[in-house]
Amino acid sequence: MKTPDWYVFKDFVDCLPSEQEKKAVLHYLTPDEQEDIHLTPPLSLHPSHGLSTYEKRLQSIHYSWFIPLLQRLCDTDKYLLMAPLHAQKEALYTHFELTRAMTSLTPLALEFVSCTLYEHLIKDFAVVLPKECLPDDPLNALLTLSREQLLHLVDLLSLHDLSLEMKTMINSAQLLKIEAMLSHQQKDYLYALKRKIEPIAFKPIGLSHWNGDELLLKKILHQRGLNRLSKALSASHHSLIWHLSHQLDMGRASIVKTLVKRLNNKKAHAVLVAQVCELITAI
Numbered sequence: 001m002k003t004p005d006w007y008v009f010k011d012f013v014d015c016l017p018s019e020q021e022k023k024a025v026l027h028y029l030t031p032d033e034q035e036d037i038h039l040t041p042p043l044s045l046h047p048s049h050g051l052s053t054y055e056k057r058l059q060s061i062h063y064s065w066f067i068p069l070l071q072r073l074c075d076t077d078k079y080l081l082m083a084p085l086h087a088q089k090e091a092l093y094t095h096f097e098l099t100r101a102m103t104s105l106t107p108l109a110l111e112f113v114s115c116t117l118y119e120h121l122i123k124d125f126a127v128v129l130p131k132e133c134l135p136d137d138p139l140n141a142l143l144t145l146s147r148e149q150l151l152h153l154v155d156l157l158s159l160h161d162l163s164l165e166m167k168t169m170i171n172s173a174q175l176l177k178i179e180a181m182l183s184h185q186q187k188d189y190l191y192a193l194k195r196k197i198e199p200i201a202f203k204p205i206g207l208s209h210w211n212g213d214e215l216l217l218k219k220i221l222h223q224r225g226l227n228r229l230s231k232a233l234s235a236s237h238h239s240l241i242w243h244l245s246h247q248l249d250m251g252r253a254s255i256v257k258t259l260v261k262r263l264n265n266k267k268a269h270a271v272l273v274a275q276v277c278e279l280i281t282a283i
Contacts, residue, residue, distance in 0.1 A: 007133035010040045041135040051130050054114035055084045061121065062147060063088035064249045067095060069120055079103055084114040121246070129239035137236050138273060141280045147247055151222075153279045156189050158225035160275065163193035165205045174210065181214050199271050202227065226252060230259035232272040 016022045026034050066088065070078050075098060082092055083105045092098070105113065122128040134140055145153065162178070169175055179187060205224065210217060233241055233256075241260060245253035263269045 003127055007040070007129060007135075010037060011133075013037060014042065049132075051132050053111070054118045055110060057118055057130070058084055058114060059086055060143075060243070061088070061246045062249045063091040063095075064251075065121060065246055066092060066117070069117075070096065080105075081113060081117060084110055084117060122242075125238075125242060127239070128242050129237070131243060134240055134243075135237050137240060138277050139233060139236050140240060141277070142244055143240070143247070145280065145283065149283050150244075150247060153276070153283055154222060154225035154229055156186065156225070156279050156282075157228040157275065158221040158223075159186060159190045159193055160198055160200070160228060161202060161205060161224040162221060163190055164198050164201055165207050166190075167194070168204075169207060171208070174207065174212070177212060177214075178207070178217070181217070200228075200268055200275075223255060226255050227259050228272055229276060230256045231261070231263055231269070232276045234260050234262045235269060 013022055013025060016025065026037060029037065063085075066082075066085070070081060070092065073081070075096075078092075078096060078098065079100075080103070082089055083103070085092070131140075131143055142150065142153075166175060166178070179190075182190065202224070205220060207217075233244070241256070245256050248256070263272075
């Protein structure tokens with residue numbers, strides 16, 4: 001398993017201006033290591049230009065991931081560990097019914113607390129590469145989306161399953177009710193999908209037995225979207241899946257973890273990746 005320092009070294013080698021200089025550096029490696037460098041995929045960013053601070057890495061993590069650690073602590077310690085957090089503070093304040101203003105920390109203390117929090121989150125994983133060290137992958141672009149945009153992407157992905165299902169339904173009243181619960185953008189996307197042949201078909205939703213509960217249908221469709229996203233991610237680096245899962249809440253991340261299974265059909269996987277990338281561009 002490659003470590004962050006390996007990818008940083010790979011990036012330094014790639015940044016050398018000439019092949020002669022690269023050979024001079026690689027000369028100090030064993031033949032196996034030299035071969036490994038050549039086989040290591042290029043990076044989408046440049047870690048040699050600097051890695052994100054621990055404080056910055058924490059900002060994209062959903063607040064629910066901090067609750068298991070914080071709930072074991074007294075309020076004073078909660079305030080202390082929440083100091084590096086920004087967007088998550090309001091939700092955590094509400095969850096723990098905290099009221100007073102946060103105590104400011106010195107830069108050194110803030111760095112220490114940030115590192116402590118981040119290390120706690122990755123402690124059950126052998127290696128989590130920083131975003132700057134992720135191997136090149138079209139799905140890395142998912143990390144540029146906000147949580148709201150990710151959820152919107154998941155809902156749009158689910159319409160691939162819905163479009164297949166609706167082509168087999170004969171109950172016009174149910175069809176009208178389903179369309180009424182969709183947003184304008186979802187309706188437009190669904191209409192476009194109906195005009196195409198959907199190449200990937202999963203198990204039918206079973207809408208012929210749907211009882212008309214709108215919230216239930218939205219939940220089912222959201223899980224279908226998560227399934228398509230998970231299958232698209234199945235061949236991606238585990239660190240990309242970790243970063244993406246932690247942008248989601250723990251509940252959705254658990255679903256993704258269950259559904260991420262490598263597809264034996266490479267063509268089907270490529271289609272799913274293309275569907276996700278198309279929506280990333282649209283969003």
